Amino acid sequence: MIPSPRTATHTRPAPAPHPLRFGYGTNGLTDLRLDDALALLADLGYDGVGLTLDHMHLDPLAPDLAARTGKVANRLAALGLGVTVETGARYVLDPRRKHGPSLLDPAPEDRARRVGLLTRAVQVAADLGAHAVHCFSGVTPAGTDEDTAWKRLAEALTPVLDAATRAGVPLAVEPEPGHLLATLADFHRLRRTLGDPAALGLTLDIGHCQCLEPLSPADCVRAAGPWLRHVQIEDMHRGIHEHLPFGDGEIDFPPVLEALAATGYQALTVVELPRHSHAGPHFAEQSLPFLHRAARAIPEGPEGRTP
Template sequence: MTAAGTDTTADALRFGYGTNGFANHRLDDALAVIADLGYSGVALTLDHDHLDPFAPGLAVRVDAVARRLADLGLGLVIETGARFLLDPWHKHAPTLLHDDPTLRIEFLRRAVAVGADLGAEAVSFWAGVRPDTVTPAVAWDRLVAGCAAVVEAAEAVGVTLGFEPEPGMLVEDIADWRRLHAALGSPARLGITLDIGHCRCLEPRPVPDCVRDVAAHLVNVQIDDMRRGVHEHLEFGAGEIDFPPVLAALREIGYRGLVAVELPRHSHAAPTVAAHSLEFLRTAAAADTARPARCSASTGAPSGVRAPDDDRRVE
């Protein structure tokens, strides 16, 4: 095992791992494994067993996590994609698009506060899927209003936000993010979270070009493999992405944030998957980036994205 963050090369990428891929571990144990494997940071999803922001004694628990992160030498981003934290019956509900988004806004405000206390590099969030009963115009207005409240909270405590385009959600690609950013008045505190797999899934441009396109606003990177038109987070090598050019693009733009592995369905084998993932990324980062990309070219955005959960297509 190597100590966390051992690569001191000036332009070395900082790899992290998401705790949503360690759902069967206690948070302390997950952080220890991630550090012992040699990761530089962690993407911490606030959830029932991983620093629940609604459970009693939050301040004491946040202090304990801060000490643990410092002891392990781990950087941090906060993720807010917990599936059933707010509603035990409905995944991700309520979102900013629902009739009553109050609980979601409160959750995001708490995430911002936790991020401030932990010195998080970014707090990441997304729009949500538009409910069938809500028109696109109403959903958009709700999204802008909700995001404005979160931006206000972040500005008050000096926290950077990363808004993530997510396939099938109201904001699903980079173009949608730009529209939202403009609608909010282009706040300096609102950057973009870029999921590399999502770029392969539905963006019209090659993945390295997506990285370059958002360079000025990139505050958080999630990384995983994926196939065109299918929103399924895959282990590296199981999808279609050629990673050396992607990692080269991140170095080229001078990105210094975490590049965190996002494999939320692999908790059953978390230590093994995390070890293999870091080995893959280090090998890809050291590879000859001048060689032709294997599958980086795109042929236009797909007409719909299939979600493996229920084999439906999200338009």
């Protein structure tokens, strides 16, 4: 039985004996008011939240953003929740085009709208004390050659990285299946193109590793360790980009969490179930015990969990 977010006392369960910190993404709780979603996650014992800026949850385009952000910051602090800011809202900029406009669009003014959203997200993240700002490249537009797309991406991200540097908030780019930047190798191509800026980090989605990376998810974590700034987690099948509840896919999670703990990663590992929002409270309640059980299966010792 999930406690009512309006009446619970927010007594947090004892932490699991490992260094990992788990969150849940608000893009999987879009049927809840943000305040109710945050209270729910605190009641369930989550360490934090992946906050997707969207029209129903801290709308980045509505008036008085700074004041509204301040209220959310106070609420997060009162609940003891960490936060990462995510920017994957489907229709926040264009009500007709999913994830549009992108950083790769042909029209400079369209790319500028996405850049504006991301720089605004950086400021929100700074005001919230967030661990990172997440973003992705977007799909290569029809008729755009690969070299042009990569050039647009690098140019568009430059002012965002400048803003992230000034704010002291890492920008964590996510390899996304079907996008220009789809794999870890693509992330490193971008990193080299931009001259390896300190503000540029990586969002690693564990399901995406299962979906299309040549390495296993655990090996992806080990390879990505030095650049990890944000982690998303869910189950998935090989070759099928469908975010699944834990146990419905093929991933063996204890080795993944063991590898993640061994990297020294200390920010949030956020459950990413954006297509399960209709039953979001149920999946939030089920996901955290699963992750704690998987984490408890990490062997003791220098390569496993800390005693």
